[in-house]
Amino acid sequence: MSLTIHPVNTASKREVDRFIALPFRLYKNCAEWVPPQMVDDEKLMMNRAKYPFYAHSDAAFFLAVRDGRDVGCIAIQENKHYNEHWDSKTAFFCLFDCEDDPEAARGLFGACEDWARARGLEKIVGAKGFLQGDGIGVLVDGFEHHPSIGIPYNYPYYGKLIEDAGYGHQRDFFSLYMPGDAKLPDRLFEIADKMAARRGFSIKKFASKAELKTWIPRILKIYNETFERNWEFNPVTEAEGKVIGERLMMIGDPKLIKLVMKGDDIAGFLFGFPDITAGVKRADGKLLPLGWAHILREFSRTKWLTIMGAGILKKYRGLGVNAILYAEMFRTVQEGHFEHMDIVQIERDVLTLDDALRLGGKIYKTHRIYEKNV
Numbered sequence: 001m002s003l004t005i006h007p008v009n010t011a012s013k014r015e016v017d018r019f020i021a022l023p024f025r026l027y028k029n030c031a032e033w034v035p036p037q038m039v040d041d042e043k044l045m046m047n048r049a050k051y052p053f054y055a056h057s058d059a060a061f062f063l064a065v066r067d068g069r070d071v072g073c074i075a076i077q078e079n080k081h082y083n084e085h086w087d088s089k090t091a092f093f094c095l096f097d098c099e100d101d102p103e104a105a106r107g108l109f110g111a112c113e114d115w116a117r118a119r120g121l122e123k124i125v126g127a128k129g130f131l132q133g134d135g136i137g138v139l140v141d142g143f144e145h146h147p148s149i150g151i152p153y154n155y156p157y158y159g160k161l162i163e164d165a166g167y168g169h170q171r172d173f174f175s176l177y178m179p180g181d182a183k184l185p186d187r188l189f190e191i192a193d194k195m196a197a198r199r200g201f202s203i204k205k206f207a208s209k210a211e212l213k214t215w216i217p218r219i220l221k222i223y224n225e226t227f228e229r230n231w232e233f234n235p236v237t238e239a240e241g242k243v244i245g246e247r248l249m250m251i252g253d254p255k256l257i258k259l260v261m262k263g264d265d266i267a268g269f270l271f272g273f274p275d276i277t278a279g280v281k282r283a284d285g286k287l288l289p290l291g292w293a294h295i296l297r298e299f300s301r302t303k304w305l306t307i308m309g310a311g312i313l314k315k316y317r318g319l320g321v322n323a324i325l326y327a328e329m330f331r332t333v334q335e336g337h338f339e340h341m342d343i344v345q346i347e348r349d350v351l352t353l354d355d356a357l358r359l360g361g362k363i364y365k366t367h368r369i370y371e372k373n374v
Contacts, residue, residue: 071098
């Protein structure tokens with residue numbers, strides 16, 4: 001059987017559609033899989049004329065074709081802003097999907113390695129998406145659970161395919177489950193309220209998407225400042241911020257976005273999202289013709305809350321803001337009548353993981369970052 005690795009011509013609608021269609025076929029009978037992003041978003045990601053990533057960086061897309069049939073796909077990117085920020089020569093792979101075909105997987109990663117070496121890059125890391133907020137890693141534990149919105153899901157054999165292509169473990173990110181009826185110790189509520197009163201912190205809540213939209217530039221600026229030393233960080237441009245903001249407006253509920261304020265300054269933040277993955281799955285990743293109705297319906301139907309971002313600005317750390325955030329998280333669960341809570345993708349050495357474990361969270365999904373020197 002013949003195998004070829006085909007570079008995708010992103011100017012061709014037919015080839016873009018081929019690339020996007022492969023995971024839908026691969027996971028057709030998988031009850032857990034949810035499209036990690038809407039089809040229109042992925043088409044925009046491959047549009048070099050419109051997607052803001054290409055204003056400063058580059059990427060390539062490949063298909064593995066066996067006997068005329070697409071059996072695997074992958075994307076490779078050179079994020080120049082990341083490399084400038086970290087003084088590195090790193091490429092990132094993402095959007096890897098493949099049948100259980102080691103030769104095809106090796107071919108896809110080999111094409112990525114050739115592409116990276118031709119640009120003077122020395123290492124490939126992944127999975128990591130194009131923009132801040134894209135889900136990261138390859139699922140290595142927790143395959144029986146549905147993914148959170150925007151977080152990758154894959155079959156159990158993916159890890160072996162990647163390792164067989166020569167990639168090793170770099171780090172893991174953990175997602176935690178907490179039941180909606182979990183109880184926060186009264187003492188922590190007392191500490192949160194005392195710190196808020198003593199140090200002048202308050203909670204900013206949003207009544208509407210229109211109000212939230214006016215705050216998005218400030219929120220993105222604070223996000224940049226909070227996570228600038230995190231491994232996955234790269235500076236977000238104004239145009240990229242607009243794309244991220246549009247995603248936030250689409251999947252977000254303003255009542256679940258909370259800011260800790262110190263006067264007019266943002267001291268910390270908590271990003272909660274209703275889990276609308278069931279609606280995205282019923283919509284098959286497409287807004288038209290009726291996909292939007294499935295997704296809108298899920299906002300009021302879902303019993304799952306996803307916590308996908310909590311942070312404290314450096315100058316406000318150690319002042320009780322973490323207690324204020326946790327107290328607000330539990331109040332959010334209670335006010336929204338959620339029965340389940342998913343706290344996604346926290347690193348082992350991040351303080352919030354230990355906090356969440358102490359509060360009763362249980363690790364139930366693990367995503368792995370792989371790397372290889374090229």
